[in-house]
Amino acid sequence: MIWxxxxxxxxxxxxxxxxxxxxxxxxxxxxxxxxxLRAMPVIEELFETVQLKPNDIDAIAxxxxxxxxxxxxxxxxxxxxxxxxxxxxxxxxxxxxxxxANAVFFNGLICPLVDARRNNVYAGVYEFIDxxxxxxxxxxxxxxxxxxxxxxxxxxSVLFVGKDVGMFEEQIMDIMKENAVIAPxxxxxxxxxxxxxxxxxxxxxxxxxxFTPEYRRIAEAEANWLLQQRKEKGSD
Amino acid sequence: xxxDIYILGIETSCDETAASVIKNGNEIISNIxxxxxxxxxxxxxxxxxxxxxxxxxxxxxxxxxxxxxAGLEPMELDAxxxxxxxxxxxxxxxxxxxxxxxxxxxxxxxxxxxxxxxHIYANQLMQPMEFxxxxxxxxxxxxxxxxxxxxxxxxxxxxxxxxxxGEAYDKVARVLGLPYPGGPAIDRLAHESDDAVEFPxxxxxxxxxxxxxxxxxxxxxxxxxxxxxxxxxxxxAHVAAGFQQSVVEVLTTKTLKAAKEYxxxxxxxxGGVAANKGLRxxxxxxxxxxxxxxxxxxxxxxTDNAAMIAAAGTAMFVDGQRGNMGMNGRPGMSLxxxxx
Ligand SMILES: [Zn+2]
Numbered sequence: 001m002i003w004x005x006x007x008x009x010x011x012x013x014x015x016x017x018x019x020x021x022x023x024x025x026x027x028x029x030x031x032x033x034x035x036x037l038r039a040m041p042v043i044e045e046l047f048e049t050v051q052l053k054p055n056d057i058d059a060i061a062x063x064x065x066x067x068x069x070x071x072x073x074x075x076x077x078x079x080x081x082x083x084x085x086x087x088x089x090x091x092x093x094x095x096x097x098x099x100x101a102n103a104v105f106f107n108g109l110i111c112p113l114v115d116a117r118r119n120n121v122y123a124g125v126y127e128f129i130d131x132x133x134x135x136x137x138x139x140x141x142x143x144x145x146x147x148x149x150x151x152x153x154x155x156x157s158v159l160f161v162g163k164d165v166g167m168f169e170e171q172i173m174d175i176m177k178e179n180a181v182i183a184p185x186x187x188x189x190x191x192x193x194x195x196x197x198x199x200x201x202x203x204x205x206x207x208x209x210x211f212t213p214e215y216r217r218i219a220e221a222e223a224n225w226l227l228q229q230r231k232e233k234g235s236d
Numbered sequence: 237x238x239x240d241i242y243i244l245g246i247e248t249s250c251d252e253t254a255a256s257v258i259k260n261g262n263e264i265i266s267n268i269x270x271x272x273x274x275x276x277x278x279x280x281x282x283x284x285x286x287x288x289x290x291x292x293x294x295x296x297x298x299x300x301x302x303x304x305x306a307g308l309e310p311m312e313l314d315a316x317x318x319x320x321x322x323x324x325x326x327x328x329x330x331x332x333x334x335x336x337x338x339x340x341x342x343x344x345x346x347x348x349x350x351x352x353x354x355h356i357y358a359n360q361l362m363q364p365m366e367f368x369x370x371x372x373x374x375x376x377x378x379x380x381x382x383x384x385x386x387x388x389x390x391x392x393x394x395x396x397x398x399x400x401x402g403e404a405y406d407k408v409a410r411v412l413g414l415p416y417p418g419g420p421a422i423d424r425l426a427h428e429s430d431d432a433v434e435f436p437x438x439x440x441x442x443x444x445x446x447x448x449x450x451x452x453x454x455x456x457x458x459x460x461x462x463x464x465x466x467x468x469x470x471x472x473a474h475v476a477a478g479f480q481q482s483v484v485e486v487l488t489t490k491t492l493k494a495a496k497e498y499x500x501x502x503x504x505x506x507g508g509v510a511a512n513k514g515l516r517x518x519x520x521x522x523x524x525x526x527x528x529x530x531x532x533x534x535x536x537x538x539t540d541n542a543a544m545i546a547a548a549g550t551a552m553f554v555d556g557q558r559g560n561m562g563m564n565g566r567p568g569m570s571l572x573x574x575x576x
Pocket of ligand 1: 351355375507508539540
């Protein structure tokens, strides 16, 4: 069984090809380069490296978000187009769960987070239970302080994962004190091999045509429109 | 041409998700368009983030439908042509990345097409292009006069200095309380009107083929404001008719003058506003008088579609143009010639 994994949800880019539970090749980078310039060339190179044709793969795993709207869409568009035209199953995995998967064997809560600007983050809370990564709290878009307050209440040790963790380190240590653990740099980037690992465990398969990113946030124009609708209804 | 050429076109530069298969650059085999107009109407215009979200939902469905309606397998295609720019960058990226993934998976070459070249080549689907050719492109984002000496050669001889014609229509429609998009609503009202308010014409310099519509838009706003101040009643149909007369007269006069100066064999109109009945009638009458062949594609090929992208893509394919997996969206892409 050969898997292709793609993660372009945030600044890092990761693509991997995994065969029968072994990594054949993986490319990881974290450069502020548009994924549209890099993603397909890297995928093309990777197939060249492992001497496979696109049709040789059996399944595709993709990071479905949350993250940069455009970034998530590039990975999802590539993955769903490949899955559809090659007639292969597609599995979407949370971008945050993929990050949390770096912390395998950590005894405690795992909090993957990504900066969402203006003191907001996309974050989830995960835990390895009997070797399986379980979501304790659903991925969400929230203020960093709200996140830390709720984690503090758990009174457990929490590992923070993600390349943006450094931006919030002071706040994290301030609020969480000795319960906070900051993941070291080799664990900060999402890895497409972990993404594939999570996809294999989920046993879930998407409806390829209907598959869309998990934005975890409605578009600003839509939020304003809904607010307007509610106001108009309220004043009637 | 010995062997037939089949090109898949993909277009997502604004709010239509479209795919089409074209044979030999001039025959439509399939032409699928998924419009977001109902969703975007809520906001009174196209919201880029919403447009991108819809494109992701529709893209593989639309391509699949284009192929199945054409009765073709991917391997029977010769290339994939996709709109590279200009347009909304987030929207362009969906079509481009779908096109790249599809081309990679099926071992096909990819060709990046300029959206306006696409609008011009929509005419190739109706009748062969004859050169020199003059194209008037009028849409929500464009008002341009382009001279073509040959396939793939584009010379911009006039363009708008402020608002595009379609943009002016949308803004004036908003002033009159008409729905989005403004073009069809104003066209209809103007057509039914028994009178027209006199608005100025923006001719600019004597020898210029450039356009300007922001002054006309201001004139409409001032007219309405002044009349309301005096307690008068604004009749939307009269304003619509006056506005449309001004736009149509300037577009027709400048296009006709350019056609004569460059001694062209064919004049074509393209873009969403080319679907406007008032403009179409005025251009048709003017060129019939002069005996210069004038064409406008049917409405479905004037508004954004992928057939036009595949048509232009075929001309590029024949000329040996190829893109690669590093293709990026180019929101401000300018119309440059691919052949001399
Ligand atoms: Zn257009």
